[in-house]
Amino acid sequence: ADLERAVRLIGKYRSILRDIAEAEEILREGGDGDLETLAREELKELRERREHLERDLKLLLLPKDPDDAKDIILEVRAGTGGEEAALFAADLARMYTRYAERKGWKVEPMNSNPTELGGFKEVVFAISGDEVYRHLKYESGVHRVQRVPVTESGGRIHTSAASVVVLPQAEEVEVEIDPEDLRIDVFRSSGPGGQSVNTADSAVRIVHIPTGIVVQCQDERSQLQNKRKALQILRARLLDMKRQERERELAERRRSSVRTGDRSVKIRTYNFPQNRVTDHRINFTLYRLEDVLDGDLDELIEALWRADEERLAEMA
Missing domain, CATH: 3.30.160.20 (Double Stranded RNA Binding Domain)
Known part of the structure; x- marks a missing residue:
């Protein structure tokens, strides 16, 4: 699929280069004022299209993550915040499960440590399907929630946290265990x-x-x-x-990337009073928190893809 897209982009790029050469030739020859005006306007538009195509080609030629096609193990653990953090961990587990259902992926529970109010101190599950790791690899890190907990009688907003770890599943040939x-x-x-x-x-x-x-x-x-x-x-x-x-060996290269590798970093806040979800790595905000927690993650994930691709392209 990538090869076919590259061939199409190269064809478009060559066509635009020819059109640019023709427009520049008209301007060099001079003469008809209206024709010159049209050529100048067209040239501006063609140069912008050329820049976009050059960017797309550059992104297409970047090396792909070899784990993108893999299935994953996803772990969610309650952090600071007691029972409320455990309830938030359950919300995150449901969010990823609903997202997997939307994608037609298979979810298999692996382990859980439930609490009396329906939360989880820890929940682990496997997700398998088409390019699961590519879609969810940016989810590792600390997720923070701001809301009035069900355990709060005074109506005060509390801040709690849960950590998420996304691991590409390993084949037996990749990891030998004695x-x-x-x-x-x-x-x-x-x-x-x-x-x-x-x-x-x-x-x-x-x-x-x-x-x-x-x-x-x-x-x-x-x-x-x-x-x-x-x-x-x-x-x-x-x-x-x-x-x-x-x-770690490629730390300098990855410094500008969306994925920091540091799972203690706060990556996202879910603010209930403001109906807001903010990803702090790319300063991206959505004002539809319920949709996101119901598994509507595509817009957020695509924004993370774009940010990572652009930063990698700058370093290439």
């Missing part, structure tokens, strides 16, 4: 408040000893299924460690 490097524990899964919800030891916790990464899965009734999902998350996190090392 079984000797793993410590696997099984235990009974628990629900809100810590009560046991399963009499069998079906929950699984895996510790990757060399890195200290800990992964836990308890959503499935089968210990085997929970182990499979835990290993899937572990592979994604190990691949992400490799990516982060690579991005």
Whole structure:
């Protein structure tokens, strides 16, 4: 598809160059005043179109992220704000689930730690479909909410936060895991408040000893299924460690990019009183918060694409 688009753009570019040469020839020859005026107006328009085409061609020739076509593991964790932060984490999880449904993607729950009021201390799910990582890779970071919590009796606006991590899923060939490097524990899964919800030891916790990464899965009734999902998350996190090392090496090049690589950075605010969503990385604001939380993310994601492409083009 990119090759076909490049061929079309090059054809348009050559045609515009020919038209520019003809208009410049008319101006050099002089003569008819009306014809000169038309040629001058056309030349201005043609030069603007040439600039746009040159920009589009430059963007098309930029190297693509090799992970863009991959499926993802998406993790949402409640941050500062207690129960309200857990409720906001649930709102974000629903937002991404609804967006996936709009795209026709498959969502598979991996692990969750629910609270008594219906929030989540942590929720992890896998999303698979067409170019999932390309669409959601800019979501990693701290998301902040400003609203009157359901737990607030005085009507005061509180600020809470949740963090999002988006990991491209790793194939087994990309990340080899030595079984000797793993410590696997099984235990009974628990629900809100810590009560046991399963009499069998079906929950699984895996510790990757060399890195200290800990992964836990308890959503499935089968210990085997929970182990499979835990290993899937572990592979994604190990691949992400490799990516982060690579991005640190390219820190100078990536400094101007939308994706900072620093997941402690506040990237977006959801302000309920103002019906406002603001992405702080590109200073982009939408005044339709409910639509965004209902999964209408395309306008926001496309703005992030454009900003990243433009900055990369400037560095190219």
